[in-house]
Amino acid sequence: MTSLRNRLFLVLMTATSLIWLCAVAWIYLSSRSELEHVLDARLQEAARMVHSLVAGGNLATTPSVAFNETGYERQLSCQIWSLDGQLLARSSGAPEEALSGSTQGFSSRVVNGEDWRVFTITDAQKNVRVMVGDRTGLRARLVRDLIAGLLGPALLMAPLLAALIWASLVRGLEPLSRIAAEIATRDGEDMRPVASGGVPSEVLPLLGALNNLFGKVEAARRHERDVTAFAAHELRTPLAGLKTQAQIALAATDDAMREEALRQILVSVDRSARLVRQLLALAKLEAAPTGKAREEEVDVGAMLRDIAQQAPTPDGIHVHFDRSLDGLTLKTDREALHLVLRNLHENALHHMPGGGGLSWKREMGGLCVEDEGPGIPEDELVRVTERFFRGRNRTLSGSGLGLTIASMAADRIGARLALENRRDRDGLRARILCSGMDAQV
């Protein structure tokens, strides 16, 4: 597992160290060249000064002043030679061997195992050659001491800097730890969004996505709970009715009451039978493989008339089949199409207990059935195809499965069920939109 904190710490520390090292290298190089420059200028100046002091030819050896052997003080050494190669004078500590073979200007030479940098002035008039030099080892020590002076505090500060970076990282990543801790302490039921107060903008998208996911999971679970609740209601209520009526029949004090209870039981059994039929149809639709079903030519008009005959039309309802349906054939899964048409037909019939007109017709891209019932409240249109969902305009005998089955069966034959309220009057318009329908007529 990679820790963001550790990685950031490593990156920051490495970057800081690298920048420091670069700075040190740069200071080292630039101060060295600057030092060379300054010290060379000093050599040159000192040589000129000595040269100007030398009056001419003869020069006695000047007693040298005592210098400390350590430190930078005894840097310069001076030799004065005659042009014929006689060492006329030298500063104390200067070697006796000539510091330079060159006759004029700067030169470098190893004398007695030490590197020397020397400036030489030759004056033929005065018959002298002045050489002023210093040890390059000393120069290097100067630069070394300078760099050491820089690095020392830097190394001392490094742990402090590391601690500061670590603390900032911990602090900077604290919102993440807080969110993690909040989510970690939740139980599986808690799907409330995580509070986004005080969360840095970089973490907000993550939190947003997380809350979004929580929302989706919660919605899915609520939906599942709803379906379970609806199913329990639809399955248990008829049972409760049956049991109650049966107990009444047993406890009835007179024949009329017993007869009424038994009649209610019969009605309830019929409804339960329909519910069972719907459940089985649903189970079959769900269990069937999603691949292509066996297709055959189906006469849609004939199938509709057949359905209307099987589902007896209650009094006061007029069923109308448009002539455009005559001879309309469709190459499709007969059973699935039958489920769609039958459930839509029954749904329309059930929603018109007070009578009215039910009409099947052909339309662009499919079929449609219109009823003169109460329609479906707009906010429930998307939910009515959910299993066991029964809206506000529920019928007494519905199971909450009819439109679910119609919709699923429509999917099966590659069609789409579209439900809408009629604009011309109260009522529902159920359309079966089938891409292949126009082409095959």
Place this chain on the structure above:
Amino acid sequence: MRILVVEDDPILMNGLKVGLTLAGATVDGVSTCSDAHAALLSGRFDAVVLDVMLPDGSGFDVLGQLRARRDGTPVLMLTALDETPDRVRGLDGGADDYLGKPFDLDELAARVRAIARRGHGRAGAVLHVGGLVLDPASLTATVDGAPVSLSRREFAVLTALMERPGVIRSKGEIEERLYGWQEEVESNAVEVHVHNLRAKIGREAIETVRGLGYRVRTGE
């Protein structure tokens, strides 16, 4: 005992109405949340049998609004979801009892009687006034140990009077206990029932307070 049943399934509603009537209650039925609201606002019920899943909303909402009005009418929730969390939710929401579908009619009637009598501030199931004993569970009455046969309506009148011994019950109050909405109130029914009751349990047991109503003598 006047009960409001809120249930949208017509067969179960019919069963509840007939069953509770057999158990000696006067039952009114509604099938939607809005009708339940209206009924609970207008009438005084001894108990409510409330289905959770209704066409226009949840029984929990009806219960919530009832309790929000500080109406303490006892409520028995009737639902298909009788898992523990649902029961807890119902009881914590102000319900007095909870019964899952399908249920036993006798148990339902007993529970309704229990929450109704607690609503009247009584814990005991049997009503005692003097030598008069009334058992709402078995719909039986005894006077000084001797059983008395009462009709359903007579029993309801006597129950209304004995629930609050010594307190005057108006004719209207008693009628409310006797008749549901759909039932035609016979004009002098209460007088007739009281007359018959006096013949069965003793002339002095029920006192007529002229212009106000009736009360049961406490015998002290």
